[in-house]
Amino acid sequence: MRLWLLKSEPDVFSFADLKARPKRTEPWNGVRNYQVRNYLRDDMAPGDLGLFYHSSCPEPGVAGVVTIASEGRPDPTQFDPGSEYHDAKSDPANPRWFLVDVAWKADLKHFVPLPALRESPELADLLILRRGNRLSITPVEPEEFDAICRLGGIDGRKLRKG
Numbered sequence: 001m002r003l004w005l006l007k008s009e010p011d012v013f014s015f016a017d018l019k020a021r022p023k024r025t026e027p028w029n030g031v032r033n034y035q036v037r038n039y040l041r042d043d044m045a046p047g048d049l050g051l052f053y054h055s056s057c058p059e060p061g062v063a064g065v066v067t068i069a070s071e072g073r074p075d076p077t078q079f080d081p082g083s084e085y086h087d088a089k090s091d092p093a094n095p096r097w098f099l100v101d102v103a104w105k106a107d108l109k110h111f112v113p114l115p116a117l118r119e120s121p122e123l124a125d126l127l128i129l130r131r132g133n134r135l136s137i138t139p140v141e142p143e144e145f146d147a148i149c150r151l152g153g154i155d156g157r158k159l160r161k162g
Contacts, residue, residue: 001160002043003140004050005128006066006102015052015063015104024104028137029075030085031097036137041072041098043139049105049159051140051148053128061113062148065159070101109153122147 006028008014018026031037048068054060074095077085090096117123127138140148142160149156 002045002048003142003145003160004039004044004048004068005053005062005126005138005140006050007053007055007128007136009056010054010063011057014054018052018064018066018102019104025069025101026103027075027099028102029077029099031075031099031136032085032087033135036135037096037098039137039139040100044068044072044100046070049145050102050137051145052102055136059111059113061111061117062108062152063111064104064108065106065149065154066102067105068100069103072098072100075099106154106159108149110151112148112151116151117148120147120151 013026018024031040046068050066050068051062052064052066054063075085075097077083078087078090078095078097079092080086087096117126118129123129123144126140126144127133145160146156149159
């Protein structure tokens, strides 16, 4: 099982929005970065866990835990001329952009704000804390996942064990 951090602007799609969806599941679409596309297409798998991070908002931070609920598949928004994520150069025979479904897994007892992440020595190597890192999905090490869950008041090890 791999672990991830997935960033979303809460005014576009929040952790609360995910919980309100049927089956608490939603396609993670609209990604238009090749490194992140590769994670979605090649590396993410059903059962992987992710930290749902609210970004570009007054209080950024980790809002909850999700599970990856599907294999990577072509993102249909790339072929939809009415979508803000339309890519006229993407060919249905050789799709450029991919998505996975994400599903609600667990609430944190406490929202974990960005300053708390920065202040935690255990998270010194967390990719989203590195200067210049703007990727919307990044891998997370088990120790980092557990530390963030602990800051949020839950046991990440229990989540990782099923």
